[in-house]
Amino acid sequence: MKKTIVLKVNPQKPEKEKIRIAANFIRNGGLVAFPTETVYGLGADALNPKAVLDAFKAKRRPLDNPPIVHVADVKDVYKLAENVPSKAEKLMKELWPGPLTLVFKRSSIVPSVTVSGLGTIAIRMPRHEVALALIRESQCPIIGPSANLAGKPSPTSAEHVLEDLDGKIDAVLDAGPTYIGVESTVLDLTVNPPQVLRPGGTPFEVLKQFIKGVRLNPVAVADREVVVEKARSPGVKHKHYAPRADLVVVEGELPAVFNKVRELAETYTRKGKRVGVLATDETVADYGVGVVKSLGSRSDMASIAKNLFRLLREFDAEKVDVIVAEGIPMEGLGLAVMNRLRKASGYKIVKADEN
Ligand code: TXA
Ligand code: MG
Numbered sequence: 001m002k003k004t005i006v007l008k009v010n011p012q013k014p015e016k017e018k019i020r021i022a023a024n025f026i027r028n029g030g031l032v033a034f035p036t037e038t039v040y041g042l043g044a045d046a047l048n049p050k051a052v053l054d055a056f057k058a059k060r061r062p063l064d065n066p067p068i069v070h071v072a073d074v075k076d077v078y079k080l081a082e083n084v085p086s087k088a089e090k091l092m093k094e095l096w097p098g099p100l101t102l103v104f105k106r107s108s109i110v111p112s113v114t115v116s117g118l119g120t121i122a123i124r125m126p127r128h129e130v131a132l133a134l135i136r137e138s139q140c141p142i143i144g145p146s147a148n149l150a151g152k153p154s155p156t157s158a159e160h161v162l163e164d165l166d167g168k169i170d171a172v173l174d175a176g177p178t179y180i181g182v183e184s185t186v187l188d189l190t191v192n193p194p195q196v197l198r199p200g201g202t203p204f205e206v207l208k209q210f211i212k213g214v215r216l217n218p219v220a221v222a223d224r225e226v227v228v229e230k231a232r233s234p235g236v237k238h239k240h241y242a243p244r245a246d247l248v249v250v251e252g253e254l255p256a257v258f259n260k261v262r263e264l265a266e267t268y269t270r271k272g273k274r275v276g277v278l279a280t281d282e283t284v285a286d287y288g289v290g291v292v293k294s295l296g297s298r299s300d301m302a303s304i305a306k307n308l309f310r311l312l313r314e315f316d317a318e319k320v321d322v323i324v325a326e327g328i329p330m331e332g333l334g335l336a337v338m339n340r341l342r343k344a345s346g347y348k349i350v351k352a353d354e355n
Contacts, residue, residue: 001167006158011035011175014130022173023137030170031055033147033161034134036126037179038099038201039154039309040161041070041144042169043134046080049111052143056113058168060150066116067145068101068184069123072135077123080141082107087211088189094210097127099184099201114143124184130175146183147172153241153309153344156181160313181306182336187214196220199335201305220335222342223349243312245276245320247345249338251327252352254298258283260352264324265289276320278311280304283326291318298328305333308340 007018022032022043029051032043042059044051046069056063069080074092077084081104088102106121115121126132126144135142146154149164158174165172185200185207193213196204199220207214218224250260261277266289268275275290284294293311296303315323325341328334342349 002170004162004166004169005171006162006174007171008174009130012129014133014173014175018173019130019133019137022134022171023139025170026051026134026138026140026142029054031058031168032134032170033155033158033165033172034131034142034144035158035173035175035178036070036128036131036144038126038183039156039178039181040147040158040172041068041126041131041142042147042165043070043138043142043144045138046070046114046141046143047109047111048140049113052111052113055143055145058165059145059148061145062150063113064116065150066114066118066122067143068186069110069114069121070131070135070142070144071123071125072132074125076141077104080107080110080121080123081105085189087194091187091207091210092125095202095206097125097132099127099180100124100207101184101186101198101200103186103188103190103197105190120188120190122186128175128179130173134173151242153243153312153340154183156306156309160310163313177306177310179306180302180333181308181310182333182340185336188217199339201333201336203332204335205332220339222339223347225347241309241312241340241344242346243323243344244316245323246348247312247323247325247341248348248350249325249327249341249345250350250352251338254282256352257326258286260350261324261326262287262289264350268322268324273321274319276315276318276323278315278323278325280326280328290324291315291320295326295328301328301331301333301337304328305337308337312344 101124185202186198
């Protein structure tokens with residue numbers, strides 16, 4: 001057990017002394033959780049194999065699922081990647097810093113453990129002053145797998161980080177809740193046309209404006225389990241985002257979804273289960289069964305994304321056995337939210353229809 005230090009920092013103007021303390025841990029091979037605009041990451045020096053291995057261990061993450069490497073300067077991309085296509089240069093110019101991770105061929109300076117032995121590397125520049133200050137002060141690229149135990153919902157606050165990693169890491173920079181709430185979009189630029197491997201904070205609609213022909217890999221849609229050999233995204237074969245409770249997601253048009261969610265919640269309740277209902281502002285008052293929580297308004301996808309992982313953790317804290325979740329439209333950030341819900345459900349997807 002380590003003593004995990006909590007460093008409260010100003011999210012816009014992080015205090016230099018606190019960043020210095022955190023950066024010292026990173027430089028000495030330690031582990032520091034830090035906020036990004038998406039979720040909290042578990043930071044370690046990406047070029048120090050021992051530190052990277054320690055991060056995998058702290059998270060109990062399988063060694064074959066590589067983390068994202070975070071940079072504060074585009075120059076570092078040219079050191080970490082073997083070649084940087086012009087498409088990437090355009091995206092970095094237009095959309096970085098921001099919730100977009102790009103997959104490149106890796107260079108030889110990258111330790112094998114950092115990329116799980118792959119020939120590729122995932123890199124992003126986060127849009128959060130604390131993350132950028134930490135990377136600059138550490139003077140190295142920093143890995144940032146989400147700072148949760150493997151398989152759990154990603155942390156959107158320092159409290160979530162401590163729930164999972166207190167005593168296992170040196171410090172957490174606590175800058176309050178993250179802004180977006182779902183992880184970055186992962187875009188593979190080593191294939192033609194480029195493919196989204198994980199939908200996230202940069203909506204697909206936005207990507208399409210900047211690169212022609214970009215596709216969604218089936219693992220990004222996540223409407224079914226994809227055979228592992230066929231999965232380009234190394235993380236997909238592992239269970240993800242899952243609360244302790246079982247989760248069922250109901251998809252379709254709103255009135256039908258409401259009826260089906262209520263019917264399922266009533267059925268589980270009759271069977272003696274403690275039921276959680278993941279609702280929206282439009283429906284939250286009308287269920288009258290189970291522990292009901294709202295993700296936010298259906299007209300405000302940003303708040304739905306921001307609340308998702310926190311609510312999944314809250315249901316666990318309330319010890320529900322099963323969560324019945326309303327599906328939402330797969331537009332904008334909705335695609336990332338539905339990807340997380342579908343995976344958390346283990347693909348237990350119920351289609352609600354009018355009849
Ligand atoms: O928003 C985010 O991306 C957060 C914050 C902390 O930056 N980080 C994050 O990291 O979500 P993690 O490790 O939980 O997710 C990394 C994702 C996984 O889906 C992994 O499979 C994929 O990136 N990935 C990493 N390296 C890859 C590679 N070489 N090729 C394809 N996918 C890769
Ligand atoms: Mg993760």
